[in-house]
Amino acid sequence: VTVPQDLRYSKEHEWVRLDGDIATIGITHFAQEQLGDVVFVELPEKGATIRQFSSLGVVESVKAASDIYAPVSGEVVEANAALADSPGDVNAEPMGKGWFFKLRLTDRGELNSLLDEAGYAAYVKNLG
Amino acid sequence: MSIDSGLRRTPLYDKHVALGAKMVPFAGWEMPIQYAGIVSEHRAVRGAAGLFDLSHMGEFFFEGPSALRALDGLISSDIAGLDVGHARYGLLTSEQGTIVDDVISYRVGPERVMVVVNASNIEKDAAHVRRHLPNDVRFDDRSMQTALIAPQGPRAAAILSRVAGMNVDDLMPFGVAETTVAGAKATVARTGYTGEDGFEVFVPNADAARVWDAILEAGKDDGIQPIGLGARDTLRLESRFSLYGNEIDETTNPIEAGLAWTCKLDKAFLGRDRIAQVKEAGPARRIAGLVVTGGVARHGHPIAKDGAIVGVVTSGTFGPTVEKNIALAYVPAELAKVGTQLGVRIREKDVPATVVKTPFYKRSEK
Secondary structure (H helix, E strand, C coil): CCCCCCEEECCCCEEEEEECCEEEEEECHHHHHHHCCEEEEECCCCCCEECCCCEEEEEEECCCEEEEECCCCEEEEEECHHHHCCCCHHHHCCCCCCCCEEEEECCHHHHHHCECHHHHHHHHHHHC | CCCCCCCECCCCHHHHHHCCCEEEEECCEEEEEECCCHHHHHHHHHHCCEEEECCCCEEEEEECCCHHHHHHCCECCCCCCCCCCEEEEEEEECCCCCEEEEEEEEEEECCEEEEEECHHHHHHHHHHHHHHCCCCCEEEECHHHEEEEEEECCCHHHHHHHHECCCHHHCCCCEEEEEEECCEEEEEECCCCCCCCECEEEEEHHHHHHHHHHHHHHCHHHCCEEECHHHHHHHHHHCCCCCECCCECCCCCCCCCCCHHHCCCCCCCCCHHHHHHHHHHCCCEEEEEEEECCCCCCCCCEEEECCEEEEEEEEEEEECCCCEEEEEEEEEHHHCCCCCEEEEEECCEEEEEEEECCCCCCCCCC
């Protein structure tokens, strides 16, 4: 598995991929595995402004509902509308077509408070 | 995760761990919630076969010339009229006509009845029956010595027959027989909680691992899979079976719960008069089946009508076979009619829900 270098992770198991000042956000493979079969995703409206680490959506598996937290602050520019019809994408490709939403970053410095690939891998290992 | 040492383990605990199960605390037991995943396990049971460890459930034995008659006074359904080799669903009721537990009674001998109770209620039920049982009926709580292994699904009869001392397809639905499975002495019943054809196999704890392995091996080519409590819940909910602690408990009466069919009101049993009164007057609230669009209803979510709270969700999930978000809820009786539009209050929003006919899923006849 090749790991893109522009990825950052939160301890709540969200990932952030940066493209210019647009951050794409989703949940990690570990998170989708813990959740089990995802059946519903509730995402923020386009234009909503979000503070770092605040709850801005919900992912529901067969078992339970879990909050989604914003790993960085910003304005929502797009939510993944395809998840309404195929929430299973979150299980199948959590870091690909199972992405949740895109934010326009307000503070790049916040990325420093997130984990890099190695840091997240070590964090997850300790949870095991 | 550390394991609470106060939890009980079934004799199949090591099997579950070896099969990759995720173990969770349930009713004082450490039980498998899932193996491969709830949806794929659910589909295996509907399409082929699944194997459940239900050893946490309680097995009560009642023996003596008056055992049948005594139980008939404690259980809502017709136990006095149960033939040897037959089983019946019913309710242990309180003096107030509420539900102490839902149980299946198996007449395993002329003067011997096995009553299977919910794991969470074993101690309460034992105290309840002791309080009400006449002295000449012997009561033996064999819950901790008895394992329960349940192959369920359209392939279950063929699979179990390969390792049983009989063709289990000769059993009628709700039939029960003494036989062997994998060489172990077993009580085999054609009962279950999935909405599919299936069986429940009662064996002594010492034989549980051998019986479990033999059924999994015999069903390998049929696609049998081990099934956890997660899929047990989605399967029973699609079939609209009540779950004790959700739809029914000691505050609910059988009429509002939609269990009038389990109450033989022309006999005497605990709480009979109160239940008859509720039936006569009509219950104030009823369980309704809901299809929810735009969210997943869960136990405890409020039910709204035009913005006002009128009821509560007792169980809710995504139904993998019906492929809809489904729920059961207590609502005022006049709002329980099919087609009524309601809301489920999920995260402060009223998500649309429609009352539908239940069960949500019914298997097609062979």
